[in-house]
Amino acid sequence: MNRAYAQMLLRELALRGAMDRYVIISTKDVGKRIGISQQSASRWLSELETEGLIRRERFGKNMKVKITPAGINILKRIYYEYSAIFGIPKIIKLKGTVISGLGEGRYYIMKEGYRSQIREKLMFDPYPGTLNIKVYPNYVDNARNLREANDIILKGFVENGRKFGDVRAFFATIEGYMGALIIPEMSHYKDIVEIIADVSLREKFRLKDGDEVEINVYLLS
């Protein structure tokens, strides 16, 4: 089991909750997520099953999968190695409700000056738009702490005489999906955070204004 895609697949399934229960997946989108074709995903999934790392059941045209204890062990061991490398991570929780932005998020994200840095430093191609969250009062301090932390800086630039400032970024999951939380240097609303990801989060989670969401921001001490 040193085949790399197998490992990535296992991780992807775990991220979808397949350690605890059978989750419904499609070979196509699970493959897309880790960068392989539907056919390859299909082949690797059946390989994982043969090796006893997952269990599968048909579910209509789709399938349900669950990771076996042996599969979980593999992931654990890798996680422990990363823990040995980086030490214990901090997870900062934020909770709040979806609100509508004024479209500046989209405007910013589309600027190639930021976009190329997002691809490079956050390693995904951002969906053009941000999800704005109004953080509940009792989480505002957590959000404020982030403003003082430094993880990834998207450097500002000047375009046609207009100045675009630095943007602070943090890897973060929203509803368990990995994306990033961004804080523009001169943002002033202390209780509003913006999330970006490689998909439209509004569509993916069918979010409407006022819906409650949970964000986990990841940091290294």
Add this chain to the structure above:
Amino acid sequence: MNRAYAQMLLRELALRGAMDRYVIISTKDVGKRIGISQQSASRWLSELETEGLIRRERFGKNMKVKITPAGINILKRIYYEYSAIFGIPKIIKLKGTVISGLGEGRYYIMKEGYRSQIREKLMFDPYPGTLNIKVYPNYVDNARNLREANDIILKGFVENGRKFGDVRAFFATIEGYMGALIIPEMSHYKDIVEIIADVSLREKFRLKDGDEVEINVYLLS
């Protein structure tokens, strides 16, 4: 950069401290560690360099490598994904000195009944022998706590009428090297722990009785 070996290589280099400084490596043993040939390790290393994920310098016949910020970012992102999956890990520190066992460690480890389970559950082929550590008094409580934790159980068995009990096991690094700490069910010395790994730790770290070592035991809450 979804090539899996590249990722594993990067992790292996990080484990050796290449995030902070140039470390001397050999393509042969770095390859061996992740299960590829010297040639492939060489090729992948130069690919990593081309992609700007590591920097290399010749050092006699060997080379020194250091991971670039871009490389560190990739590892971080993966670590955060694992954190999202598993939550925050616990790291229990133990410190003590090397002592000589009575050879029972070796005797036990060589029993196929345990060995096959080590291969399966800890995912390495154990060097036939254990390293015994006498834990300093102020770390004994940490060691005692482990006796009550449950991570991996190597099930006991009966052989020729003799009963071999369950053995509790935990992933652990010793001097940064990933192995496992094992606690036989009926072990009585509360301040002595045994470490196993896929190499002779005594040889690898040139340990003599009385040398101080540091152990990190990894657990999930």
Add this chain to the structure above:
DNA sequence: ATTACTACGCGCCGAGTAA
């Protein structure tokens, strides 16, 4: 829409080897 088969061809791994 799915999954998963067969075919095919490229990419990659390792043996051999040079320096």
Add this chain to the structure above:
DNA sequence: TTTACTCGGCGCGTAGTAA
């Protein structure tokens, strides 16, 4: 001892397609 080249074979990823 090293690293890293060339080269041959095959593993594996994808296209096409059936169910």
